[in-house]
Amino acid sequence: MTLALIVGVLVAGGVYLVLQREMLRIVFGFILLSHAVNVLIFAAGGADRRNQPLGDDPDPLITADPLPQAFVLTAIVIALAITIYMLTLAIVGRKDDDTADRSDTARADHGAIEDPLDIDEIARAHGLAPEPAPRGEA
Amino acid sequence: MPADLLTLFVAVPLVVAAVLVLMPFNRIGSVATLVATLLASIGGGIWLIVSTVDGSALGHAVGLWPAGISIPFVGDQFTALMITLTGILSVTCVAFAVASSHAHLRFFAPLVLVLAAGVNGALLTADLFNLFVFIEVMLLPSYGLLVLSAPGSAPLKRVSGSRLYVTANLLISTVFLAGVGVTYGVAGSVNLADLAGAARESTAVAIAVAVCLFALSMKAAVVPVHGWLARTYPAASPAVTALFSGLHTKVAIYAIYRIYAVVFEGMSEYLWVGVVMFSLTMAVGVLGAVGEGSTRSILAFHMVSQIGYILLGVALFGPIGLTAGIFYLLHHMIVKASLFLSTGAIEVRYGAGPLGTVHGIARAEPVIAAAFFVAAMSLAGLPPFSGFVAKLSLLRAAFDGGQVAAAVVALAVSIVTLMSMLKIWSGTFWGRPGRTPERPGDVTGEFDEIALRDAATILAVQPRRKISFGLAAPAVFLAALTVALGIGAQGLMALSEVAAGNLVDTSNYVQAVMGG
Numbered sequence: 001m002t003l004a005l006i007v008g009v010l011v012a013g014g015v016y017l018v019l020q021r022e023m024l025r026i027v028f029g030f031i032l033l034s035h036a037v038n039v040l041i042f043a044a045g046g047a048d049r050r051n052q053p054l055g056d057d058p059d060p061l062i063t064a065d066p067l068p069q070a071f072v073l074t075a076i077v078i079a080l081a082i083t084i085y086m087l088t089l090a091i092v093g094r095k096d097d098d099t100a101d102r103s104d105t106a107r108a109d110h111g112a113i114e115d116p117l118d119i120d121e122i123a124r125a126h127g128l129a130p131e132p133a134p135r136g137e138a
Numbered sequence: 139m140p141a142d143l144l145t146l147f148v149a150v151p152l153v154v155a156a157v158l159v160l161m162p163f164n165r166i167g168s169v170a171t172l173v174a175t176l177l178a179s180i181g182g183g184i185w186l187i188v189s190t191v192d193g194s195a196l197g198h199a200v201g202l203w204p205a206g207i208s209i210p211f212v213g214d215q216f217t218a219l220m221i222t223l224t225g226i227l228s229v230t231c232v233a234f235a236v237a238s239s240h241a242h243l244r245f246f247a248p249l250v251l252v253l254a255a256g257v258n259g260a261l262l263t264a265d266l267f268n269l270f271v272f273i274e275v276m277l278l279p280s281y282g283l284l285v286l287s288a289p290g291s292a293p294l295k296r297v298s299g300s301r302l303y304v305t306a307n308l309l310i311s312t313v314f315l316a317g318v319g320v321t322y323g324v325a326g327s328v329n330l331a332d333l334a335g336a337a338r339e340s341t342a343v344a345i346a347v348a349v350c351l352f353a354l355s356m357k358a359a360v361v362p363v364h365g366w367l368a369r370t371y372p373a374a375s376p377a378v379t380a381l382f383s384g385l386h387t388k389v390a391i392y393a394i395y396r397i398y399a400v401v402f403e404g405m406s407e408y409l410w411v412g413v414v415m416f417s418l419t420m421a422v423g424v425l426g427a428v429g430e431g432s433t434r435s436i437l438a439f440h441m442v443s444q445i446g447y448i449l450l451g452v453a454l455f456g457p458i459g460l461t462a463g464i465f466y467l468l469h470h471m472i473v474k475a476s477l478f479l480s481t482g483a484i485e486v487r488y489g490a491g492p493l494g495t496v497h498g499i500a501r502a503e504p505v506i507a508a509a510f511f512v513a514a515m516s517l518a519g520l521p522p523f524s525g526f527v528a529k530l531s532l533l534r535a536a537f538d539g540g541q542v543a544a545a546v547v548a549l550a551v552s553i554v555t556l557m558s559m560l561k562i563w564s565g566t567f568w569g570r571p572g573r574t575p576e577r578p579g580d581v582t583g584e585f586d587e588i589a590l591r592d593a594a595t596i597l598a599v600q601p602r603r604k605i606s607f608g609l610a611a612p613a614v615f616l617a618a619l620t621v622a623l624g625i626g627a628q629g630l631m632a633l634s635e636v637a638a639g640n641l642v643d644t645s646n647y648v649q650a651v652m653g654g
Contacts, residue, residue, distance in 0.1 A: 026305060030308055034315075037312055041315070044319045068319070071267055074271060075315055078271070078311075082278070085304065086304055089297065089300060092297055
């Protein structure tokens with residue numbers, strides 16, 4: 001029952017955050033959602049009817065199931081990698097975050113130096129540079 | 139083929155990718171290694187086709203752990219066909235990436251190799267959790283490939299497209315993982331052989347596995363969860379879009395076929411859900427395509443529509459329906475990649491933009507125009523191309539299965555498909571060769587050049603070709619393949635029939651998992 005409640009609370013918080021504006025909140029939402037799923041897998045192993053694998057000759061029927069723990073371990077590693085990548089995406093580029101509010105964008109723009117990544121694009125948008133030259137003439 | 143070799147499909151690309159990252163970067167060396175590894179994977183795929191053509195299945199328990207505990211790798215005809223074709227598509231897209239100078243980037247080759255390893259693993263594994271892991275192995279390099287471009291030249295939309303792509307796929311993976319967890323909770327196993335027929339016996343298992351199928355359908359971009367695909371694929375570079383179109387959604391479709399066949403044993407009670415959803419996907423996808431204004435977004439919406447056709451095969455569960463669906467899947471992978479590559483070649487040399495910005499390609503680049511025309515007609519389902527055979531067999535299966543409404547939708551959608559293909563054709567290929575500036579008065583350098591040339595040679599001398607042989611070859615090769623599959627459809631149809639037979643009667647597959 002405790003685990004079920006934890007999953008419920010985590011999912012509620014995760015869904016709320018994912019539906020918010022701005023990439024960073026969405027990333028936090030996904031962190032909560034992935035925790036929720038991890039707890040769910042943990043519960044699927046029958047945590048309520050199993051005990052610690054202590055003692056000399058533990059009975060596999062009543063000791064903790066190692067398989068869901070292995071699942072969760074794998075899932076945590078994958079979630080960590082993707083979270084870091086999403087955080088990178090959240091800070092790359094300033095003007096183009098279409099999850100952000102207009103006012104947020106305006107605030108971020110104020111006095112900001114554009115990313116070197118998209119300077120050409122900006123220049124093109126303002127008519128300062130020609131369209132991308134076709135690469136490598138045949 | 140000895141079953142022990144199945145692991146090499148995953149191990150070799152992974153190890154080669156790691157070696158490439160560690161070695162000092164050599165442009166030619168890394169692309170050559172990439173192509174060699176992919177060719178080896180194709181060779182292995184063909185070997186697997188030959189060894190499973192009698193309907194048998196090969197199974198291997200990784201690490202030789204006892205069955206049920208080990209990670210099972212199983213290959214049958216369906217797997218073999220998919221491995222071979224995804225390999226061919228990867229090589230073709232890499233060839234295009236080399237020609238469009240996208241492949242000389244430092245991490246292109248390792249990322250494609252990890253992607254290939256993930257695809258092969260997802261196709262071979264017979265364990266739901268392992269499927270999740272391999273889908274993630276596919277996704278992580280894809281995130282990189284999506285934003286990969288030369289420093290200083292990344293268009294803004296590529297980053298925002300990437301945000302959407304990562305977010306959508308992370309949500310899908312999270313739901314899939316929850317499905318795996320719930321399945322483990324109710325069935326006590328996530329091994330497909332242990333789950334064989336379990337959905338028929340227990341409704342709880344059916345619901346749990348349905349969560350997994352739900353997530354896979356989102357990954358396959360079934361309506362109403364198709365928006366992420368239609369909005370992110372146009373944002374990537376042409377080579378990467380073509381690569382993703384051939385690999386990502388198709389692996390999800392493969393998994394849907396496999397899981398429904400093994401766990402549900404093709405239960406007819408739930409098939410109506412599929413018929414309704416997939417007919418809707420066909421219709422909504424193509425209507426979206428009609429409404430779009432640029433070549434690649436039209437093609438991306440077509441993909442959604444075609445996914446409806448492919449999945450209709452599983453909703454018409456039975457030997458005829460599955461054969462038609464598998465044939466359609468293989469045909470579609472080839473044709474769609476060909477379309478993305480031919481329009482991609484135009485985009486690389488003439489620049490992108492809304493329809494009508496670039497025109498007159500038919501006169502300027504007859505080879506690319508021919509490749510596009512063939513692939514477009516094949517997609518619409520006209521003879522003598524493979525699309526005709528695919529659609530005909532699917533319609534026959536629909537009529538046999540009594541799903542007349544779905545057949546009518548499929549026919550109507552074909553006509554609209556043709557219509558939106560004509561839209562691209564008349565917008566891009568017809569007219570005087572050249573490029574119209576996007577706003578009046580906004581004359582680009584390139585337009586000047588063309589205008590001057592046109593003025594100098596009023597009597598319309600053949601314009602200079604800009605698309606080199608190397609850039610055109612991948613699209614032409616795939617277009618030729620669809621013609622070959624249309625005329626010689628019997629061969630692939632026979633193989634699809636064997637593959638479908640393994641899905642109708644899964645005993646060989648299950649035995650291979652347990653005995654492996």
